[in-house]
Amino acid sequence: MEKIRMGMIGGGRGAFIGAVHRIAAAIDQQIELVCGAFSSDPQRSKDSGADLGLSPDRCYGTYAEMMEKENALPADQRMQFVAIVTPNHVHFPAAKAALEAGFHVLCDKPATLNLQEAKELKPIIEKSGKLFGLTHTYTGYPMVKQARHLVANGHLGDIRKVVVEYPQGWLAEAIESEDQKQAAWRTDPSKSGAAGAMGDIGTHAENLAEVISGLHIDELAADLTAFVPGRRLDDDGNVLLRFEGGAKGVLHASQIAVGEENNLAIRVWGTKAGLEWHQNEPNSLYVKYNDRPTEIYRTGQGYLCEAAQAGTRTPPAHPEGYLEAFANLYLNFSNHIRAIEAGETPSEVAKDYPTIDDGIRGMAFIEAVVASSAKNAAWTKLDC
Template sequence: MSKKIKLGILGGGGDSLIGILHRVASSMYDKYELVGGVFNPEKSESIKFAEKIGIGTDRIYKDLDELVSEENKLPETERIQVVSILTPNFLHFPMAKQLLENGFNVICEKPMTTTYKEARILEETQKQSGAIFAVTYTYTGYPMIRQMKEMIASGRIGKIQKIDVQYYQGWINPIIHDEEKRANTWRLDPEKSGISCCVGDIGTHAFDMIEYVSGLEVQKVLADLNYLYKDNKMDIDGTIMLRFSEYVKGIIRSSQIATGEENNFTVSIYGEKAGLKWEQENPNYLYLMEDGEPMKVLKPGHPYNSDLSLDGTKLPPGHPEGIFDSMGNIYKGVARAINKEDYHPGEFPTIKDGIRGMNFIEKAVESHNKGNVWVKIDE
């Protein structure tokens, strides 16, 4: 029986939603053991948090430099093998680069970096290190999204002719209308978040999802973004038109000021023979729509689903699975890669997905700034 992969975490302490999501996901398949990390900028707070979640404090470090130095003093069989980066965006690149240069595998929150240039540098660093690198575009882990991907790849809906993805939230509404609050949240600070808020935070999820399920790559984008106030430097709403080819087009509608919305992420792919639709707030239902036929609803756990979908299903049909399970499937795929086991390429987003995401963010902002014109995505 193989030993558990030793996991370290950077960030995610306190009442962080993303922290508990990663911790639960990593424990889901008994593949990982959380042994330490840096949960908070203050070591004393990190130690308190480690005690709270029930892990030893001997491998809680004051910063990443100390983690790298001390872990590399340990025998290879004992040191941390993979580190999850759950910090604000501006720390992703320097942390990931340092970890890769020192032989650690990396699981990184999105967006992978704050610039496309940084993403390409990270790509070269990862190639030289040979380490596994995953970006947590969480929703690709849902069983019915994986079923959607496999149905499209098998030709079930025919040639794709229209893609429509909506990601609406309303969480920033109480912040954006208060001058002091919008000036003091890191999400709206370009120095910490990068050049985009809405596109960088949720638009990139939509972009990655489109390329994941469709198997197509976006060639050009035309964006119209909304900043709402003159003193607000980052977009909080946007509509982005997409071109995949001359006759295949799509749209991303993303907003963080959609009042009353919680996490309304809807993915619709229309082919010449059928359409598929999935809604994140009802993730167990994949809708199959065909001309002249009643709409069909596919659900996880049934033998009519693909192997990739069934591998990501942990419960019998009729038992809801959610975002923890989705992230858990990504961690499971990374574990297989680290352990050099066979795995499906759709099991976790890679550094390529992170690079594509950063390229998309920058091109969307460029398109808007140039007066809403078409801008080419790099191949």
């Protein structure tokens, strides 16, 4: 089976998430990295590409150059999709350029720098006839898919309450002033957008809550804080949620929660059962009842739904992690491309990855929390 050819924008030497994307793309051996515009500095782009074993003529100084030169290559050589792994402010122009040049796009989250860009992007995608995927990694976990399945199938009854949280501790001090590159752009509004922690991780929490519950947040009341002196964007936020249909919820996220790693976690309670999932122990899903024992669903088991089983490469009990969840996005996305290019109907599993609709909701969430917080936590609707 031939591999799907991928190009990459961003992810040069020293970047964190670019390397993660490349691993995720490599795991299933279905995708080959063939080119990249890894850095806006042409030499740095070539050096980065050389590290990755690419030939210099396919390491470009700009994504515009990449689009042009790749399109000049024979169809069976040129890249088929672009992974965008830059800071947020580059997402929109790079995605637009790639789509308009005829390439599918798999973009890191949040979708764009602001809501307006995200809304503009949707018709561009539709017009292009190309695919657009968004790497909300956490929904790639099999147990998240199982959780979504249980809710969708009515196992929990009507959903009443959602608590989602994402505490981290790594920005508890002003490390952005110590030349920590990851911290620097995330705390810079021109690169990160209107929100800090809320954009970086709050959107993951929002996406997880909506995906699992199957409900849209209608309005929210947010109290954002920049605890670290001198920081320009929020590093902590607490949000009351009201979902369409009457469910209530809480979302809190923080990057100053000292000692926390990446403790994304969610609990959902319905009229019949509740569920609980923790990213730090991603292979277990707890399902709870008032009148019988709590159940622990586990990755890889035969009793899981199809989408959950499709995302597991080993028999049960070989613990999976973040990279496999990430790889599931790449796997489904590349299978979607494969089906389309073969003129086949993609399977439900192949279409199971976040799209621009998730992206618009994420950007609307960011704008809403920032607007709400600016008005002292006034209730604010999501504009989408």
